[in-house]
Amino acid sequence: MASQAPRRFWKEVSVVEGGSGLFTVALDGRTLKTPGKRDLAVASRPLAQAVAEEWAAVDKTVDPSLMPMTQLVNTMIERIGEQRAGIIDELMRYVDADALCYEAAEPADLVARQQAEWGALRGWVETRLAVLLTVTSGLMPQDQSPAVHVALRQALEAMDAPTLTAFQAVAGAVGSWCAALGFVFGFGDAGLIFRTALLEELFQAELWGEDWEAQDRRDALLADLLAIERFLTLSRQG
Secondary structure, three states: OOOOOOEOOOOOEEEEEOOOOOEEEEEOOEEOEOOOOOEOEEOOHHHHHHHHHHHHOOOOEOOHHHOHHHHHHHHHHHHHHHHHHHHHHHHHOOHHHOHHHEEOOOOHHHHHHHHHHHHHHHHHHHHHHOOOOOOEEOOOOOOOOHHHHHHHHHHHHHOOHHHHHHHHHHHHHHOOHHHHHHHHOOOOOHHHHHHHHOHHHHHHHHHHOOOHHHHHHHHHHHHHHHHHHHHHHHHOOO
């Protein structure tokens, strides 16, 4: 039997600054906890305020799907904060499987768009990491060079918790660590990363017509990317 969603029991939501420079969210004066019972505490007041606004907006029951800032902060605290090394190892398993390094062989229009749009992002990644990416056509697995593996691991290990949280979320959502790197380090905004990562799917929709289920899925993905973008922006504000 599915558990019932928690009901709203609080009247007031507030942001509290602690002595360690962290900001917590309080429900009727009691510190909000993560699912793992850790204090929900962040270094950015604007991010804490965004979480507080989500809890203030709860009507009768808590719906996590309507609380993206809370979910991302929970992930940052419980997974990135406590399992950082394992998360990086997990992300490194997909270095050779980046979708943007596997171009189509045809049709010519799609190939041209991939070479232009994917090529622009790959070129940015190569400059950022000082490496050369291996790009192929078709579905046969193609390994990236050891230099790419080393450079990406170094980049991941240097990320602060919010950036690594956003990177992991984007890489998982679009199947591309190149797109995730571009997302967290300013290659483009959420809309550009969305269009670049989903280039082939959008091309097919233009060619054959729209499928409403696919459109709904893309709309949900874009909403997720916009939420991650907001999370990252707020986390970088004091």
